[in-house]
Amino acid sequence: MRFMLIVRANGLSEAGILHTRRFEEGMAEYRKALAQAGKLLAAEELQPSSSGVRIRLTGRDGIPEVCPGPFPVDHRLIAGYVVIESATADEAVEWAMKMPVPEGCEGSEVDVRELREWAQEDRNPRVLALEADLQEQVRMLDQMQKFS
Structure with missing residues (x-):
């Protein structure tokens, strides 16, 4: 199973204040431990919301509303994330606590x-079309062999 560890933003991350060397080293060690355990799939830090855009989708007939950042520091803002492979939710929580x-x-x-x-049916439609085409070609070759 894959889990995303979503790091919530705060005033410091939104202000773009750089982390201390001690924290950066700690995060490097954390990512290294995840990688050595075969758990790390991705880890990224986001720029402050002042460099982002929020789009409010209003439904089928509505026109989306584009709102440039910055956004209020609240429970919806994300400062970064880590994606891990984990056998259980409890294991993912253990990694998050580290x-x-x-x-x-x-x-x-x-x-x-x-x-x-x-x-599988939700994959890229182009890939699905190519796979269907290849399957059809294999069927045609099988039929040709039967008549040979």
Whole structure:
């Protein structure tokens, strides 16, 4: 199973304040431990919301509303994420609890969420079309062999 560890933004991350060397080294060690355990799939830090855009989707007939950042620091803002492979949710939580906390950010929050595995039919339509074409060609070759 894949899990995303979602690091919530705070005033310091939104202000674009760089982390201390101690924290950066701690995160490097954390990523290294995940990688050595064969768990790390991705790890990224996001730029402050001032460099982003929020799009409000209004439904089929509505026109999406584009709102440039910055956005209010609230429970919806994300500062970064780590995607891991984990056998259980409990194991993912254990890894999340090992994540270093930046100085001045005590009380930081990390959400642990399982990623949904999309079914095969939800894959890229172009790839599905190519696979269907190849299957048809194999069927045609099989029929030709029967008449030979």
